[in-house]
Amino acid sequence: MSKGLLLDFEAIAHRADGDPQPLLREIRNLGYEVYRREFLAACEYVMYIDLAQHGYDSAEKFLEAVFKLLDLKPKRTELMSLAPVFVELHAHALYEDVLRALPELAKGRKVAVLASLPAFLVAPVLAPIKAHLAAVVTPKEAKTCPPNPKVYETALVSLKLKAKEVAVVAAHCPDLAAAKPLGVRTVLVRREGEATCPHADFAISSFDELAAALKPTKPEVVAPAPG
Numbered sequence: 550m551s552k553g554l555l556l557d558f559e560a561i562a563h564r565a566d567g568d569p570q571p572l573l574r575e576i577r578n579l580g581y582e583v584y585r586r587e588f589l590a591a592c593e594y595v596m597y598i599d600l601a602q603h604g605y606d607s608a609e610k611f612l613e614a615v616f617k618l619l620d621l622k623p624k625r626t627e628l629m630s631l632a633p634v635f636v637e638l639h640a641h642a643l644y645e646d647v648l649r650a651l652p653e654l655a656k657g658r659k660v661a662v663l664a665s666l667p668a669f670l671v672a673p674v675l676a677p678i679k680a681h682l683a684a685v686v687t688p689k690e691a692k693t694c695p696p697n698p699k700v701y702e703t704a705l706v707s708l709k710l711k712a713k714e715v716a717v718v719a720a721h722c723p724d725l726a727a728a729k730p731l732g733v734r735t736v737l738v739r740r741e742g743e744a745t746c747p748h749a750d751f752a753i754s755s756f757d758e759l760a761a762a763l764k765p766t767k768p769e770v771v772a773p774a775p776g
Contacts, residue, residue: 551658551734551763553683553710557695557719558664560738561756562641562674572634579627583619591618597694600667604689607669608632639666641674644740648677650756654763655681659708662686663701665694683708695719696727705731718759722746 569589576583595605595614605611609628612635616623623631654660661684664671668687675685684707688694691703705712712732719725720740725748729735736759737749745752753759 551716552714553659553661553705553708553716554654555701555704555715555717555728555733556660556662557717557721557724558641558662558666558671560718560720560740561647561662562643563740565640565642567638569638572631572638575631575634579623579631581616581621581623583621587619588615591615594618596667597665601688601691601693604687605667605669606689608635611635611667611669636670639670641670643674643677644756646755646757650760651678651681653760654756659683659710661704661708663691663695663704664688696721696724698727698731701728701731701733718756722748725749 569585573583573585573588576588592615595611595618599605599614600611603614605614609625609632612628612631613623616628651660660682662671662675662682663686665688668685668689671685671687675682684704686700686704686707690707691697691700693699701712701717705715708715716734716736717725717728718736718738719728720738721743722737725735725737725746729748734750735746735748737743737746737752738756738759739752739754751762753762
């Protein structure tokens, strides 16, 4: 039985909408000429490159970095007005099977969540399961984001566990490919049609299935034979 579980954020939560148009509309209403492609490219750079170096702890600071790449200098009040729309753009919700199964999965083992998003976006999503988590590793802690192996190494240090004592659960094969050489067990949870992965030791359809598989079995009590 694994002593720890490292759960990729995309394996436990799904994005609610993700349409950038409302945010772009608000930006243009403030008088800034911003185009969809360049704005999304700037967001991607800040999310996957800049965030690991600077660890932005609020939507306002994140947006300020995005605007800086676009050579724009919005006012503080403007950033504050855009922040809720930005957060809504990146809103996620936990899968129902995670809400059901995690209390059982956390019994007797340490659970960590690994995310490529900043903490200010991840924390509200994880609030319903926070009591069952031993750690949350974001780019700020790991200085990089999944699937860089350093993320898994950071989580192992945080949980004070060895790789052989841990299973990594992810929804995408590249994440498991990066983790497996460390010596962890790898589990693919089938989300969004990714049904197989050559780097997965096991594949599951839901966290309910994982909880059932990891649940300790009680030894069978055999009645003594009649004398």
